[in-house]
Amino acid sequence: MNQPSIIIVDYGIGNTFSVENAIQHLGYRRCKISNMQSDILNADALILPGVGSFEACINNLRENQLDSILNEAVLVRCLPILGICVGMQIMASSSEENGTHIGLDWIPGKVKKLTLPKNYSVPHVGWNDVLPLNRDVLFSRTSEYPNFYFDHSYHYECDSTFVVAECDYGGPIVAAIQRENIYGVQFHPEKSQNNGLRLFRGFFNSIS
Amino acid sequence: MLKKRIVAKIVVRNGLVVQSINFNRYLPVGSPAIAVEFLNDWGVDEIILLDITASKAAKSPDYSLLREASLRCRVPLTFGGGIRCTDDILELMQCGADKISLNQVALHNPLFIEEATKMFGSQCIVASIDAIKIDTNYQVYDYLHRKVCNISVSDYARQLQDLGVGEILINSVDRDGAQSGFDTDLINTVCSNVNIPVICSGGAGKPQHFIEVIETTQVSGVAAANYFHFTEHSVTTTKAIVCKHNELRHETYAKYASNLFDKLGRLLKKDDSMLEELLYQQIEKEII
Numbered sequence: 102m103n104q105p106s107i108i109i110v111d112y113g114i115g116n117t118f119s120v121e122n123a124i125q126h127l128g129y130r131r132c133k134i135s136n137m138q139s140d141i142l143n144a145d146a147l148i149l150p151g152v153g154s155f156e157a158c159i160n161n162l163r164e165n166q167l168d169s170i171l172n173e174a175v176l177v178r179c180l181p182i183l184g185i186c187v188g189m190q191i192m193a194s195s196s197e198e199n200g201t202h203i204g205l206d207w208i209p210g211k212v213k214k215l216t217l218p219k220n221y222s223v224p225h226v227g228w229n230d231v232l233p234l235n236r237d238v239l240f241s242r243t244s245e246y247p248n249f250y251f252d253h254s255y256h257y258e259c260d261s262t263f264v265v266a267e268c269d270y271g272g273p274i275v276a277a278i279q280r281e282n283i284y285g286v287q288f289h290p291e292k293s294q295n296n297g298l299r300l301f302r303g304f305f306n307s308i309s
Numbered sequence: 310m311l312k313k314r315i316v317a318k319i320v321v322r323n324g325l326v327v328q329s330i331n332f333n334r335y336l337p338v339g340s341p342a343i344a345v346e347f348l349n350d351w352g353v354d355e356i357i358l359l360d361i362t363a364s365k366a367a368k369s370p371d372y373s374l375l376r377e378a379s380l381r382c383r384v385p386l387t388f389g390g391g392i393r394c395t396d397d398i399l400e401l402m403q404c405g406a407d408k409i410s411l412n413q414v415a416l417h418n419p420l421f422i423e424e425a426t427k428m429f430g431s432q433c434i435v436a437s438i439d440a441i442k443i444d445t446n447y448q449v450y451d452y453l454h455r456k457v458c459n460i461s462v463s464d465y466a467r468q469l470q471d472l473g474v475g476e477i478l479i480n481s482v483d484r485d486g487a488q489s490g491f492d493t494d495l496i497n498t499v500c501s502n503v504n505i506p507v508i509c510s511g512g513a514g515k516p517q518h519f520i521e522v523i524e525t526t527q528v529s530g531v532a533a534a535n536y537f538h539f540t541e542h543s544v545t546t547t548k549a550i551v552c553k554h555n556e557l558r559h560e561t562y563a564k565y566a567s568n569l570f571d572k573l574g575r576l577l578k579k580d581d582s583m584l585e586e587l588l589y590q591q592i593e594k595e596i597i
Binding site: 114 | 310311312313314349352354355376379380382383384385386399402403404405406407408426427428429430431432433475476503504505506527529530558560595597
């Protein structure tokens with residue numbers, strides 16, 4: 102099998118090294134962290150990692166002109182992309198984290214603060230079971246009810262046609278979304294041991 | 310359902326993992342990278358790596374230590390020690406940290422907490438509180454200056470929550486290295502004062518202690534340090550026992566589900582007939 106070229110988009114914030122470690126552990130040797138236009142446009146797959154606030158992330162993307170580069174890569178060239186945590190959230194139309202902010206608007210939806218019943222602490226931190234609604238790509242190699250590591254205070258609200266997995270934390274929460282070549286997960290596959298590695302494998306195997 | 314977390318805390322002093330006793334005696338254990346690798350393979354849910362010498366020596370965080378330790382870590386890794394500014398955090402995230410633990414800087418520069426949570430989000434920032442029991446009250450302890458602060462733990466926890474931290478790691482100075490069980494009063498005090506997840510630490514000595522603290526408090530994660538280093542397959546065996554009572558993530562290939570344990574939580578040898586049967590059983594390793 103030809104090794105796909107995988108680019109972890111570096112926009113100055115995020116746990117890029119953890120993501121690279123996990124992907125390299127699976128044997129992908131052509132994986133690198135980059136913010137170069139030529140790397141991003143010529144990749145076979147992109148990863149948009151994320152640990153940070155929505156505002157800091159989207160501002161960093163724009164300051165580095167990565168928003169227009171990513172728009173071309175994802176919307177024009179249709180490269181498969183996987184957003185992780187806030188990397189998924191910035192694909193939304195807008196977010197209400199620390200004021201209202203406009204996102205990349207790739208998958209129509211809003212990012213809102215978790216509103217939970219009493220006794221549920223925020224952020225939602227820890228290992229939670231995920232119910233995949235569609236097991237074509239991301240969950241093709243996981244079990245029917247795999248657990249993943251979550252760590253977030255805000256969540257994605259969008260039309261159910263885009264939701265590919267849910268989890269339960271005081272009510273259903275969107276755990277994974279997809280629209281054509283655009284994928285996003287609220288949890289951290291790079292930090293979910295074997296279940297996370299299985300998810301990455303499913304995603305990269307879908308690249309033809 | 311969200312599962313309770315079994316967390317490994319690794320205390321590092323001058324580049325070596327140490328066993329800490331009452332915050333004043335330290336016995337060397339070994340290399341941080343190897344400790345992380347073992348704990349990861351044993352299926353721990355999260356690892357907190359704390360360098361207790363960086364702040365003391367007024368040094369920057371030990372990036373190379375983190376970089377090496379994180380290579381084999383597939384579970385969330387929280388790093389603490391020597392963090393003073395947001396550039397430190399940025400660099401740590403690029404060296405394999407997923408979350409950041411703040412202790413000294415939280416105590417002496419609370420405004421920094423606000424700045425950090427605004428940039429990295431609350432979910433990335435863990436505040437570590439060292440608590441000591443004075444008469445019947447719990448007070449904050451400053452490990453660096455070796456003194457008791459005149460701040461109650463419950464007020465301090467609430468204040469940190471208001472500043473935006475996403476989790477609290479509460480360490481009991483009295484139970485540190487004592488192996489006599491967690492201080493459930495202390496943990497309840499903190500949990501009842503905040504609405505963010507709390508991880509408790511200090512006092513683990515046997516699996517029963519984990520069950521006790523999960524059942525009598527609202528804690529989200531239970532951490533242990535020394536206990537995990539000095540017990541064989543400690544995480545797996547602890548989880549095998551605890552998950553008979555509480556829901557945990559328990560997915561290592563060896564689950565010890567059908568094993569028997571002695572009262573200290575050590576694995577007992579299986580019956581000879583059972584072992585003979587196992588002799589001819591082939592277990593194929595999954596290729597992900």
